[in-house]
Amino acid sequence: MNDLTFTGLRVISQVAASGSISAAAATLGYTQSGISRQLAAMEKAAGTALFERHPRGVQPTPAGAVLVRHALALLHGAETAVAEIDAMLGLVTGTVTVGAFPTGQVLLVPRAVVHMRAEHPSATVRIREGSSADQIRHLRDGHLDVAVVAYQPDFGQSLDGLLCSPILEGQLLVAVPPGHPLSDRDSLTLDDLSCQSWIVGGSGTGDAQFGPWAGATDPEIAYMVRHWPERLGFVAAGLGLAVVPAAIAAVLLPGGIRAIPVADPDRPHPMVLGLTRPNPTPITCAFMRSLKLVASNL
Numbered sequence: 622m623n624d625l626t627f628t629g630l631r632v633i634s635q636v637a638a639s640g641s642i643s644a645a646a647a648t649l650g651y652t653q654s655g656i657s658r659q660l661a662a663m664e665k666a667a668g669t670a671l672f673e674r675h676p677r678g679v680q681p682t683p684a685g686a687v688l689v690r691h692a693l694a695l696l697h698g699a700e701t702a703v704a705e706i707d708a709m710l711g712l713v714t715g716t717v718t719v720g721a722f723p724t725g726q727v728l729l730v731p732r733a734v735v736h737m738r739a740e741h742p743s744a745t746v747r748i749r750e751g752s753s754a755d756q757i758r759h760l761r762d763g764h765l766d767v768a769v770v771a772y773q774p775d776f777g778q779s780l781d782g783l784l785c786s787p788i789l790e791g792q793l794l795v796a797v798p799p800g801h802p803l804s805d806r807d808s809l810t811l812d813d814l815s816c817q818s819w820i821v822g823g824s825g826t827g828d829a830q831f832g833p834w835a836g837a838t839d840p841e842i843a844y845m846v847r848h849w850p851e852r853l854g855f856v857a858a859g860l861g862l863a864v865v866p867a868a869i870a871a872v873l874l875p876g877g878i879r880a881i882p883v884a885d886p887d888r889p890h891p892m893v894l895g896l897t898r899p900n901p902t903p904i905t906c907a908f909m910r911s912l913k914l915v916a917s918n919l
Contacts, residue, residue, distance in 0.1 A: 799877035818861035
């Protein structure tokens with residue numbers, strides 16, 4: 622086998638991660654025809670098909686899966702070597718791929734990217750959005766360098782083998798519409814939240830996210846709305862209450878809505894964690910420093 626290139630390895634890795642030629646092209650900044658040419662060249666070098674084409678995308682063949690697995694290791698090794706040389710020269714260059722849960726993309730991660738670009742202008746930061754569970758899986762698979770996740774005691778995902786850094790202690794509030802009987806309160810109790818109507822989030826798979834406040838009795842789920850601006854729009858219209866992270870409330874709360882804390886000592890605050898694989902590269906460490914610095918000023 623010959624004529625395998627690092628560009629080709631990078632392309633097949635991204636196609637496998639995206640499950641789509643068009644999505645891989647968008648992520649890498651290539652045209653779709655450019656991606657197709659790279660795939661054809663890699664399949665010629667391998668002497669076999671690397672992907673199966675389906676109406677809704679592509680997936681690796683058994684041979685493709687083997688090559689993708691080794692491609693990730695080779696690419697990581699090459700990037701690590703370059704990063705170590707840059708570190709010897711006092712430089713932080715290269716690319717760091719960061720995955721974050723949706724709420725983390727509202728305030729924390731964008732500000733960390735701004736800080737990273739100011740401190741290390743030769744570095745490139747790529748962003749991927751998804752649930753915390755998705756980010757951990759992508760981190761373990763080698764498709765991410767940093768995963769920013771929301772962690773609670775009932776998280777349900779093992780963090781074994783990953784380096785974990787506490788970034789920020791989150792706070793959950795209740796968004797109350799204008800004119801609601803609770804809208805003039807400075808703090809709410811569990812009794813206040815009983816028998817209330819709630820606007821909850823949805824993952825797109827039918828699973829509720831940010832549901833009624835845990836511990837509130839007899840909640841009524843009035844509507845399930847996936848995205849925050851629309852969800853808060855339903856609250857503003859007086860259709861129900863919503864559980865909202867303080868980071869969301871700080872930047873997205875429509876006029877008239879109040880985000881009110883709840884006196885509930887039994888409910889732990891969620892923790893935002895920054896996760897990396899062992900032996901992170903210098904650019905990965907640099908982004909983690911940016912995350913922590915930004916979080917300390919929120």
